Amino acid sequence: MKSIAFAGLLTAAILFAGSAANASESLSYRCNLGNQFVFVQTIPEEGRAVLEDINGNTSLVPDGRGGYFNDAEEISFEPDTKSRLWLGDVSHPCQLATADVGIKSSGGGAHLNAQGQSLGGKLRAGPGMSFPQTGSLSEGTWITILANSGVRMDGYDWFEVATDTGQRGFQWGGIMCSNGQQLAGTFQACRAQAAAPRSGTQVAQGRGWMAFALAPGGAFGHGAAPTKGGAEQYAMQYCGNAQCRIADTTQARCHALAVSPNSNGIGAGDSEQAAINFAMGRCSNNGARGCTVKYSYCQ
Template identity: 45%
Template sequence: MKHGVLKAAAIAVLCLFINQTLATEKTTYKHNDNGFNASVEAPNTSNKIQTGRSLGGKIRKGPGIQHMQIGSSFFDNPIKIIANTGILFNGYNWFEIIYAGNIKGYQWGGIMCSDNTKINGIFQKCAQRENSLNPSASAYMAFAIAHDGTFGHAVAKTKKQAESLAMQYCRSSSCKIKHVTTAKCHAYAMANNNSQWFGASNTKMAASNFAMGYCMNGGNACRLEYSQCH
Protein backbone atom coordinates (compact mmCIF):
# COMPACT_ATOMS: atom_id res chain seq x y z
CA MET A 1 0.00 0.00 0.00
CA LYS A 2 2.80 2.37 0.96
CA HIS A 3 4.61 1.52 -2.28
CA GLY A 4 1.46 2.33 -4.29
CA VAL A 5 1.10 5.73 -2.61
CA LEU A 6 4.74 6.60 -3.33
CA LYS A 7 4.38 5.50 -6.94
CA ALA A 8 1.26 7.64 -7.41
CA ALA A 9 3.03 10.62 -5.87
CA ALA A 10 6.02 10.15 -8.18
CA ILE A 11 3.74 10.02 -11.23
CA ALA A 12 1.97 13.20 -10.10
CA VAL A 13 5.31 15.02 -9.73
CA LEU A 14 6.42 13.80 -13.16
CA CYS A 15 3.18 14.99 -14.78
CA LEU A 16 3.54 18.40 -13.12
CA PHE A 17 7.11 18.71 -14.46
CA ILE A 18 6.01 17.76 -17.99
CA ASN A 19 3.13 20.26 -17.95
CA GLN A 20 5.40 23.06 -16.74
CA THR A 21 7.97 22.21 -19.40
CA LEU A 22 5.38 22.20 -22.17
CA ALA A 23 4.00 25.53 -20.97
CA THR A 24 7.36 27.26 -21.35
CA GLU A 25 9.00 25.32 -24.15
CA LYS A 26 9.10 26.85 -27.62
CA THR A 27 7.57 24.55 -30.21
CA THR A 28 8.62 25.05 -33.80
CA TYR A 29 7.45 23.55 -37.05
CA LYS A 30 7.86 24.50 -40.67
CA HIS A 31 5.57 24.16 -43.62
CA ASN A 32 5.48 25.43 -47.15
CA ASP A 33 2.99 28.30 -47.22
CA ASN A 34 3.22 30.25 -50.48
CA GLY A 35 6.92 29.47 -50.45
CA PHE A 36 7.59 31.00 -47.03
CA ASN A 37 8.47 29.32 -43.76
CA ALA A 38 6.19 29.66 -40.78
CA SER A 39 6.67 28.70 -37.14
CA VAL A 40 4.74 28.70 -33.90
CA GLU A 41 6.11 29.66 -30.52
CA ALA A 42 4.53 30.17 -27.12
CA PRO A 43 2.23 33.23 -27.34
CA ASN A 44 3.46 36.39 -25.68
CA THR A 45 0.71 37.36 -23.27
CA SER A 46 2.76 39.95 -21.39
CA ASN A 47 1.90 42.75 -23.79
CA LYS A 48 -0.91 45.02 -22.69
CA ILE A 49 -3.42 46.27 -25.24
CA GLN A 50 -1.67 48.87 -27.37
CA THR A 51 -2.80 51.17 -30.11
CA GLY A 52 -1.33 51.10 -33.57
CA ARG A 53 -2.14 51.33 -37.24
CA SER A 54 -2.85 48.83 -39.96
CA LEU A 55 -0.96 49.48 -43.15
CA GLY A 56 -3.64 47.78 -45.23
CA GLY A 57 -4.53 44.23 -46.24
CA LYS A 58 -6.86 41.47 -45.12
CA ILE A 59 -8.20 40.79 -41.64
CA ARG A 60 -8.59 37.07 -40.99
CA LYS A 61 -10.58 34.83 -38.66
CA GLY A 62 -7.43 33.21 -37.29
CA PRO A 63 -3.67 33.78 -37.21
CA GLY A 64 -2.56 32.68 -40.67
CA ILE A 65 -3.28 33.08 -44.37
CA GLN A 66 -5.08 29.72 -44.34
CA HIS A 67 -7.87 31.29 -42.27
CA MET A 68 -10.94 32.89 -43.84
CA GLN A 69 -10.94 36.62 -44.54
CA ILE A 70 -13.45 38.45 -42.36
CA GLY A 71 -12.62 42.02 -43.33
CA SER A 72 -10.03 44.34 -44.77
CA SER A 73 -8.18 47.45 -43.73
CA PHE A 74 -6.97 50.49 -45.55
CA PHE A 75 -3.61 52.17 -45.14
CA ASP A 76 -3.19 54.03 -41.83
CA ASN A 77 -6.38 52.65 -40.22
CA PRO A 78 -6.20 52.87 -36.39
CA ILE A 79 -6.32 49.53 -34.55
CA LYS A 80 -6.01 48.13 -31.03
CA ILE A 81 -3.43 45.37 -30.67
CA ILE A 82 -4.80 42.81 -28.20
CA ALA A 83 -2.24 40.02 -28.27
CA ASN A 84 0.80 38.64 -30.02
CA THR A 85 -0.17 35.08 -31.04
CA GLY A 86 3.45 33.99 -31.35
CA ILE A 87 2.78 32.59 -34.83
CA LEU A 88 5.63 33.69 -37.07
CA PHE A 89 5.23 34.18 -40.82
CA ASN A 90 7.88 35.56 -43.15
CA GLY A 91 9.70 37.41 -40.40
CA TYR A 92 6.73 38.82 -38.45
CA ASN A 93 4.10 37.48 -36.04
CA TRP A 94 0.33 37.38 -36.35
CA PHE A 95 -1.58 39.61 -33.92
CA GLU A 96 -5.10 39.61 -32.55
CA ILE A 97 -6.54 43.09 -33.10
CA ILE A 98 -9.66 45.19 -32.78
CA TYR A 99 -10.47 47.22 -35.89
CA ALA A 100 -13.36 49.30 -37.22
CA GLY A 101 -14.37 50.23 -33.68
CA ASN A 102 -15.10 46.90 -31.99
CA ILE A 103 -14.53 44.03 -34.45
CA LYS A 104 -11.97 41.40 -33.50
CA GLY A 105 -9.73 39.72 -36.03
CA TYR A 106 -6.15 38.79 -36.86
CA GLN A 107 -3.59 40.58 -38.99
CA TRP A 108 -0.02 39.85 -39.98
CA GLY A 109 2.52 42.01 -38.15
CA GLY A 110 4.42 42.74 -41.36
CA ILE A 111 1.71 45.21 -42.36
CA MET A 112 1.16 46.78 -38.95
CA CYS A 113 2.91 49.33 -36.78
CA SER A 114 2.57 50.01 -33.05
CA ASP A 115 2.32 53.39 -31.34
CA ASN A 116 4.78 54.56 -28.68
CA THR A 117 6.96 51.44 -28.55
CA LYS A 118 7.75 48.75 -31.10
CA ILE A 119 6.17 45.40 -30.25
CA ASN A 120 8.25 42.29 -30.85
CA GLY A 121 7.15 40.60 -34.07
CA ILE A 122 5.64 43.71 -35.63
CA PHE A 123 6.95 45.67 -38.63
CA GLN A 124 7.92 48.86 -36.83
CA LYS A 125 6.97 51.70 -34.53
CA CYS A 126 4.44 53.92 -36.29
CA ALA A 127 6.44 57.10 -35.79
CA GLN A 128 9.25 55.58 -37.84
CA ARG A 129 7.13 54.80 -40.90
CA GLU A 130 8.44 56.47 -44.07
CA ASN A 131 5.66 55.69 -46.53
CA SER A 132 4.07 59.12 -46.60
CA LEU A 133 5.18 61.92 -48.88
CA ASN A 134 7.47 64.54 -47.41
CA PRO A 135 7.41 67.86 -49.33
CA SER A 136 10.95 68.67 -48.16
CA ALA A 137 12.40 65.33 -49.28
CA SER A 138 15.56 65.27 -51.40
CA ALA A 139 14.10 62.79 -53.90
CA TYR A 140 10.86 61.22 -55.07
CA MET A 141 10.37 57.74 -56.49
CA ALA A 142 7.43 56.67 -58.63
CA PHE A 143 6.07 53.46 -60.13
CA ALA A 144 4.00 53.50 -63.32
CA ILE A 145 2.29 50.16 -64.03
CA ALA A 146 0.45 48.79 -67.07
CA HIS A 147 -2.46 46.32 -67.00
CA ASP A 148 -0.15 43.37 -67.73
CA GLY A 149 2.33 44.29 -65.01
CA THR A 150 4.82 46.09 -67.24
CA PHE A 151 6.29 48.90 -65.19
CA GLY A 152 8.52 51.92 -65.16
CA HIS A 153 10.30 53.23 -62.09
CA ALA A 154 12.07 56.55 -61.67
CA VAL A 155 13.85 58.72 -59.13
CA ALA A 156 13.83 62.51 -59.43
CA LYS A 157 14.06 65.69 -57.38
CA THR A 158 10.36 66.50 -57.75
CA LYS A 159 7.19 64.42 -57.70
CA LYS A 160 6.20 65.63 -61.16
CA GLN A 161 9.58 64.69 -62.66
CA ALA A 162 9.53 61.24 -61.06
CA GLU A 163 6.03 60.54 -62.38
CA SER A 164 6.91 61.78 -65.87
CA LEU A 165 10.03 59.62 -66.08
CA ALA A 166 8.22 56.55 -64.72
CA MET A 167 5.57 56.93 -67.42
CA GLN A 168 8.28 57.19 -70.09
CA TYR A 169 10.02 54.05 -68.85
CA CYS A 170 6.75 52.11 -68.65
CA ARG A 171 6.19 52.40 -72.44
CA SER A 172 2.59 51.19 -72.61
CA SER A 173 -0.66 52.96 -73.40
CA SER A 174 -2.25 51.45 -70.28
CA CYS A 175 0.47 52.71 -67.90
CA LYS A 176 -0.69 54.72 -64.91
CA ILE A 177 1.12 56.15 -61.90
CA LYS A 178 0.36 53.73 -59.07
CA HIS A 179 2.68 54.65 -56.22
CA VAL A 180 4.90 57.57 -55.25
CA THR A 181 7.11 57.83 -52.18
CA THR A 182 9.82 59.95 -50.59
CA ALA A 183 11.20 57.01 -48.62
CA LYS A 184 14.74 55.86 -49.32
CA CYS A 185 13.74 52.50 -50.82
CA HIS A 186 10.86 51.40 -53.03
CA ALA A 187 9.58 47.92 -53.96
CA TYR A 188 6.91 46.39 -56.20
CA ALA A 189 5.35 42.91 -55.89
CA MET A 190 2.80 41.27 -58.18
CA ALA A 191 0.28 38.48 -57.55
CA ASN A 192 -0.83 35.87 -60.07
CA ASN A 193 -4.08 37.79 -60.64
CA ASN A 194 -2.01 40.79 -61.83
CA SER A 195 -2.79 42.81 -58.70
CA GLN A 196 0.07 45.14 -57.78
CA TRP A 197 1.44 45.90 -54.33
CA PHE A 198 4.04 48.38 -53.15
CA GLY A 199 6.34 48.92 -50.21
CA ALA A 200 8.51 51.83 -49.11
CA SER A 201 10.92 52.12 -46.21
CA ASN A 202 14.47 53.09 -45.25
CA THR A 203 16.04 49.76 -46.32
CA LYS A 204 15.60 47.59 -49.40
CA MET A 205 14.76 44.53 -47.29
CA ALA A 206 12.06 46.37 -45.34
CA ALA A 207 10.53 47.84 -48.51
CA SER A 208 10.54 44.40 -50.16
CA ASN A 209 8.98 42.76 -47.09
CA PHE A 210 6.37 45.48 -47.03
CA ALA A 211 5.41 44.92 -50.69
CA MET A 212 5.32 41.14 -50.28
CA GLY A 213 3.33 41.45 -47.06
CA TYR A 214 0.65 43.51 -48.75
CA CYS A 215 0.63 41.09 -51.67
CA MET A 216 0.34 37.93 -49.59
CA ASN A 217 -2.56 39.37 -47.63
CA GLY A 218 -4.37 40.62 -50.72
CA GLY A 219 -3.42 38.09 -53.38
CA ASN A 220 -1.56 34.82 -53.82
CA ALA A 221 1.44 33.34 -55.65
CA CYS A 222 3.22 36.65 -55.09
CA ARG A 223 6.60 37.53 -56.53
CA LEU A 224 8.83 40.53 -55.95
CA GLU A 225 9.25 42.30 -59.29
CA TYR A 226 11.58 45.15 -58.39
CA SER A 227 13.19 47.04 -55.52
CA GLN A 228 15.52 50.03 -55.47
CA CYS A 229 17.01 52.55 -53.07
CA HIS A 230 18.26 56.02 -53.94
Protein backbone atom coordinates in the same frame (compact mmCIF):
# COMPACT_ATOMS: atom_id res chain seq x y z
CA MET B 1 -31.18 29.11 -28.84
CA LYS B 2 -30.48 25.82 -27.16
CA SER B 3 -32.03 25.12 -23.77
CA ILE B 4 -29.64 22.89 -21.86
CA ALA B 5 -31.03 20.44 -19.32
CA PHE B 6 -28.73 19.89 -16.39
CA ALA B 7 -30.59 17.45 -14.18
CA GLY B 8 -28.42 16.15 -11.40
CA LEU B 9 -25.93 18.96 -11.93
CA LEU B 10 -24.72 19.00 -8.33
CA THR B 11 -23.97 15.27 -8.33
CA ALA B 12 -22.26 15.58 -11.72
CA ALA B 13 -20.20 18.51 -10.50
CA ILE B 14 -18.86 16.37 -7.67
CA LEU B 15 -17.89 13.70 -10.19
CA PHE B 16 -16.25 16.37 -12.34
CA ALA B 17 -14.19 17.58 -9.40
CA GLY B 18 -12.91 14.08 -8.85
CA SER B 19 -11.69 13.82 -12.44
CA ALA B 20 -10.21 17.30 -12.75
CA ALA B 21 -6.65 16.01 -12.79
CA ASN B 22 -6.94 14.98 -16.44
CA ALA B 23 -8.06 18.45 -17.56
CA SER B 24 -5.92 20.85 -15.54
CA GLU B 25 -4.28 22.70 -18.43
CA SER B 26 -5.65 26.04 -19.62
CA LEU B 27 -6.30 25.93 -23.35
CA SER B 28 -7.58 28.37 -25.97
CA TYR B 29 -9.97 27.29 -28.73
CA ARG B 30 -11.05 29.12 -31.87
CA CYS B 31 -14.64 28.46 -32.95
CA ASN B 32 -15.93 29.05 -36.47
CA LEU B 33 -19.29 30.83 -36.60
CA GLY B 34 -19.32 31.05 -40.38
CA ASN B 35 -18.58 34.72 -40.98
CA GLN B 36 -16.59 35.30 -37.81
CA PHE B 37 -14.57 33.56 -35.12
CA VAL B 38 -14.89 33.57 -31.35
CA PHE B 39 -12.49 32.20 -28.77
CA VAL B 40 -13.04 30.03 -25.73
CA GLN B 41 -10.38 29.72 -23.04
CA THR B 42 -10.76 26.91 -20.54
CA ILE B 43 -9.31 27.63 -17.08
CA PRO B 44 -9.77 24.39 -15.10
CA GLU B 45 -7.71 25.56 -12.14
CA GLU B 46 -10.27 28.32 -11.60
CA GLY B 47 -13.24 26.10 -12.41
CA ARG B 48 -14.43 28.17 -15.36
CA ALA B 49 -14.08 29.03 -19.04
CA VAL B 50 -14.41 32.33 -20.90
CA LEU B 51 -16.03 32.96 -24.27
CA GLU B 52 -14.58 36.03 -26.02
CA ASP B 53 -16.27 37.67 -29.00
CA ILE B 54 -16.58 41.20 -30.40
CA ASN B 55 -19.08 42.08 -27.66
CA GLY B 56 -16.77 41.15 -24.78
CA ASN B 57 -16.36 38.16 -22.47
CA THR B 58 -18.93 35.65 -21.21
CA SER B 59 -18.15 33.38 -18.25
CA LEU B 60 -18.94 29.67 -18.42
CA VAL B 61 -19.00 27.17 -15.54
CA PRO B 62 -18.34 23.40 -15.53
CA ASP B 63 -21.28 21.25 -16.60
CA GLY B 64 -20.06 18.15 -14.75
CA ARG B 65 -19.25 16.24 -17.93
CA GLY B 66 -15.96 17.90 -18.84
CA GLY B 67 -17.59 20.83 -20.61
CA TYR B 68 -18.75 24.33 -19.69
CA PHE B 69 -21.98 26.28 -19.99
CA ASN B 70 -23.85 29.50 -19.31
CA ASP B 71 -27.52 28.66 -18.93
CA ALA B 72 -28.74 32.27 -19.01
CA GLU B 73 -27.06 32.89 -22.38
CA GLU B 74 -27.85 29.36 -23.65
CA ILE B 75 -24.19 28.68 -24.41
CA SER B 76 -22.28 25.43 -23.91
CA PHE B 77 -18.83 24.28 -24.89
CA GLU B 78 -17.52 20.74 -25.34
CA PRO B 79 -13.68 20.64 -25.33
CA ASP B 80 -13.31 17.04 -26.48
CA THR B 81 -11.59 15.59 -29.54
CA LYS B 82 -14.34 17.13 -31.69
CA SER B 83 -14.74 20.40 -29.86
CA ARG B 84 -18.09 22.13 -30.33
CA LEU B 85 -19.55 25.43 -29.21
CA TRP B 86 -23.33 25.43 -28.87
CA LEU B 87 -25.23 28.70 -29.23
CA GLY B 88 -28.79 27.71 -28.62
CA ASP B 89 -29.62 24.74 -30.85
CA VAL B 90 -26.79 25.45 -33.29
CA SER B 91 -23.34 23.92 -32.91
CA HIS B 92 -20.11 25.35 -34.28
CA PRO B 93 -16.77 23.56 -34.77
CA CYS B 94 -13.80 24.59 -32.66
CA GLN B 95 -10.12 23.78 -32.62
CA LEU B 96 -7.08 24.69 -30.56
CA ALA B 97 -6.24 28.25 -31.50
CA THR B 98 -2.81 27.43 -32.96
CA ALA B 99 -3.68 24.12 -34.60
CA ASP B 100 -4.08 25.19 -38.24
CA VAL B 101 -0.79 27.02 -38.71
CA GLY B 102 1.13 25.19 -36.11
CA ILE B 103 3.84 27.41 -34.64
CA LYS B 104 3.20 29.13 -31.35
CA SER B 105 4.86 32.51 -31.25
CA SER B 106 6.59 34.41 -28.49
CA GLY B 107 3.32 36.27 -27.95
CA GLY B 108 1.58 33.13 -26.69
CA GLY B 109 -1.90 34.55 -27.25
CA ALA B 110 -1.16 37.51 -24.98
CA HIS B 111 -3.64 40.37 -24.66
CA LEU B 112 -1.84 43.61 -25.55
CA ASN B 113 -4.15 46.59 -26.23
CA ALA B 114 -1.21 48.44 -27.77
CA GLN B 115 -1.34 51.19 -30.37
CA GLY B 116 0.19 50.93 -33.81
CA GLN B 117 -0.36 51.38 -37.52
CA SER B 118 -1.24 49.08 -40.38
CA LEU B 119 1.12 49.31 -43.32
CA GLY B 120 -1.77 48.34 -45.58
CA GLY B 121 -3.36 44.96 -46.26
CA LYS B 122 -6.23 42.61 -45.63
CA LEU B 123 -8.11 41.90 -42.43
CA ARG B 124 -9.03 38.24 -42.01
CA ALA B 125 -11.53 36.37 -39.88
CA GLY B 126 -8.78 34.37 -38.19
CA PRO B 127 -4.99 34.25 -37.81
CA GLY B 128 -3.92 32.80 -41.16
CA MET B 129 -4.14 33.07 -44.93
CA SER B 130 -6.78 30.31 -45.05
CA PHE B 131 -9.34 32.50 -43.29
CA PRO B 132 -11.75 34.64 -45.34
CA GLN B 133 -11.12 38.34 -45.82
CA THR B 134 -13.34 40.55 -43.66
CA GLY B 135 -11.99 43.94 -44.73
CA SER B 136 -8.87 45.84 -45.70
CA LEU B 137 -6.82 48.65 -44.19
CA SER B 138 -5.07 51.40 -46.09
CA GLU B 139 -1.45 52.27 -45.42
CA GLY B 140 -1.08 54.37 -42.27
CA THR B 141 -4.38 53.34 -40.64
CA TRP B 142 -4.15 53.67 -36.86
CA ILE B 143 -5.01 50.42 -35.09
CA THR B 144 -5.33 49.03 -31.59
CA ILE B 145 -3.33 45.80 -31.43
CA LEU B 146 -5.63 43.80 -29.19
CA ALA B 147 -3.80 40.50 -28.87
CA ASN B 148 -1.11 38.27 -30.30
CA SER B 149 -2.91 35.21 -31.66
CA GLY B 150 0.03 32.92 -30.99
CA VAL B 151 0.24 32.00 -34.70
CA ARG B 152 3.35 32.74 -36.75
CA MET B 153 3.86 32.99 -40.51
CA ASP B 154 7.13 33.72 -42.30
CA GLY B 155 8.79 35.13 -39.20
CA TYR B 156 5.95 37.39 -38.01
CA ASP B 157 2.88 36.78 -35.84
CA TRP B 158 -0.82 37.27 -36.56
CA PHE B 159 -2.52 39.85 -34.34
CA GLU B 160 -6.13 40.65 -33.58
CA VAL B 161 -6.62 44.36 -34.27
CA ALA B 162 -9.37 46.98 -34.19
CA THR B 163 -9.68 50.41 -35.82
CA ASP B 164 -11.30 53.62 -34.62
CA THR B 165 -14.12 53.02 -37.11
CA GLY B 166 -15.07 49.69 -35.54
CA GLN B 167 -13.39 47.26 -37.93
CA ARG B 168 -11.99 44.23 -36.18
CA GLY B 169 -10.10 41.21 -37.44
CA PHE B 170 -6.67 39.65 -37.76
CA GLN B 171 -3.69 41.09 -39.58
CA TRP B 172 -0.22 39.73 -40.19
CA GLY B 173 2.52 41.40 -38.15
CA GLY B 174 4.78 41.68 -41.20
CA ILE B 175 2.64 44.58 -42.40
CA MET B 176 2.19 46.50 -39.17
CA CYS B 177 4.26 48.54 -36.76
CA SER B 178 3.79 49.22 -33.05
CA ASN B 179 4.09 52.54 -31.27
CA GLY B 180 7.02 52.98 -28.92
CA GLN B 181 8.94 49.77 -28.32
CA GLN B 182 8.60 47.19 -31.08
CA LEU B 183 6.18 44.40 -30.23
CA ALA B 184 7.58 40.93 -30.77
CA GLY B 185 6.11 39.52 -33.96
CA THR B 186 5.57 42.89 -35.72
CA PHE B 187 7.73 44.30 -38.51
CA GLN B 188 9.13 47.19 -36.52
CA ALA B 189 8.38 50.07 -34.17
CA CYS B 190 6.37 52.88 -35.78
CA ARG B 191 8.89 55.47 -34.68
CA ALA B 192 11.29 53.86 -37.14
CA GLN B 193 8.83 54.86 -39.86
CA ALA B 194 9.38 58.56 -39.28
CA ALA B 195 12.03 58.59 -42.00
CA ALA B 196 9.79 56.62 -44.36
CA PRO B 197 6.64 58.72 -44.88
CA ARG B 198 3.59 57.32 -46.58
CA SER B 199 2.10 58.34 -49.91
CA GLY B 200 0.80 61.89 -50.06
CA THR B 201 2.17 63.03 -46.69
CA GLN B 202 4.47 65.98 -46.01
CA VAL B 203 8.08 65.04 -45.33
CA ALA B 204 11.46 66.50 -44.55
CA GLN B 205 12.85 69.06 -46.98
CA GLY B 206 15.13 67.90 -49.75
CA ARG B 207 13.59 64.49 -50.42
CA GLY B 208 12.04 63.97 -53.82
CA TRP B 209 9.15 61.83 -54.99
CA MET B 210 9.01 58.35 -56.48
CA ALA B 211 6.12 56.58 -58.20
CA PHE B 212 5.20 53.15 -59.51
CA ALA B 213 2.85 52.68 -62.46
CA LEU B 214 1.41 49.21 -63.09
CA ALA B 215 -0.62 47.61 -65.87
CA PRO B 216 -2.40 44.25 -66.22
CA GLY B 217 -0.06 41.59 -67.55
CA GLY B 218 2.95 42.68 -65.54
CA ALA B 219 4.09 45.90 -67.22
CA PHE B 220 5.43 48.47 -64.78
CA GLY B 221 7.34 51.71 -64.69
CA HIS B 222 9.15 53.58 -61.93
CA GLY B 223 9.94 57.26 -61.84
CA ALA B 224 11.82 59.62 -59.52
CA ALA B 225 11.66 63.42 -59.63
CA PRO B 226 11.67 66.49 -57.36
CA THR B 227 7.88 66.75 -57.70
CA LYS B 228 5.07 64.21 -57.36
CA GLY B 229 3.75 65.02 -60.83
CA GLY B 230 7.17 64.56 -62.37
CA ALA B 231 7.69 61.18 -60.73
CA GLU B 232 4.28 60.00 -61.89
CA GLN B 233 4.97 61.23 -65.43
CA TYR B 234 8.23 59.27 -65.61
CA ALA B 235 6.58 56.15 -64.14
CA MET B 236 3.81 56.24 -66.75
CA GLN B 237 6.34 56.85 -69.53
CA TYR B 238 8.50 53.88 -68.52
CA CYS B 239 5.46 51.65 -68.01
CA GLY B 240 4.63 52.24 -71.69
CA ASN B 241 1.17 50.67 -71.78
CA ALA B 242 -2.21 52.29 -72.40
CA GLN B 243 -3.57 50.46 -69.35
CA CYS B 244 -0.86 51.72 -66.99
CA ARG B 245 -2.09 53.42 -63.84
CA ILE B 246 -0.24 55.05 -60.95
CA ALA B 247 -0.24 52.49 -58.13
CA ASP B 248 1.88 54.17 -55.45
CA THR B 249 3.74 57.40 -54.77
CA THR B 250 6.11 58.08 -51.91
CA GLN B 251 8.78 60.37 -50.52
CA ALA B 252 10.48 57.53 -48.68
CA ARG B 253 14.13 56.92 -49.48
CA CYS B 254 13.58 53.51 -51.10
CA HIS B 255 10.85 51.94 -53.22
CA ALA B 256 10.41 48.26 -54.18
CA LEU B 257 8.08 46.06 -56.21
CA ALA B 258 7.47 42.34 -55.54
CA VAL B 259 5.47 40.24 -57.99
CA SER B 260 4.04 36.75 -58.40
CA PRO B 261 2.06 35.21 -61.29
CA ASN B 262 -1.20 36.58 -59.85
CA SER B 263 -0.35 39.36 -57.41
CA ASN B 264 2.03 42.18 -56.57
CA GLY B 265 3.10 44.29 -53.62
CA ILE B 266 4.75 47.71 -53.39
CA GLY B 267 6.82 48.75 -50.39
CA ALA B 268 8.55 51.94 -49.26
CA GLY B 269 11.09 52.40 -46.48
CA ASP B 270 14.17 54.19 -45.23
CA SER B 271 16.39 51.37 -46.48
CA GLU B 272 16.27 49.09 -49.50
CA GLN B 273 15.75 46.04 -47.28
CA ALA B 274 12.83 47.69 -45.47
CA ALA B 275 11.17 48.56 -48.78
CA ILE B 276 11.70 45.02 -50.04
CA ASN B 277 10.29 43.52 -46.82
CA PHE B 278 7.14 45.62 -47.11
CA ALA B 279 6.74 44.74 -50.80
CA MET B 280 7.18 41.01 -50.17
CA GLY B 281 4.82 41.12 -47.20
CA ARG B 282 2.06 42.82 -49.17
CA CYS B 283 2.49 40.50 -52.12
CA SER B 284 2.19 37.39 -49.94
CA ASN B 285 -0.63 38.86 -47.84
CA ASN B 286 -2.71 39.15 -51.01
CA GLY B 287 -2.75 35.36 -51.08
CA ALA B 288 0.05 34.95 -53.62
CA ARG B 289 2.72 32.27 -53.63
CA GLY B 290 6.17 32.56 -55.17
CA CYS B 291 6.57 36.33 -54.71
CA THR B 292 9.93 37.70 -55.89
CA VAL B 293 11.48 41.15 -55.91
CA LYS B 294 11.07 42.65 -59.39
CA TYR B 295 12.60 46.08 -58.85
CA SER B 296 14.00 48.30 -56.10
CA TYR B 297 15.43 51.80 -56.07
CA CYS B 298 16.72 54.24 -53.44
CA GLN B 299 16.96 58.00 -53.97
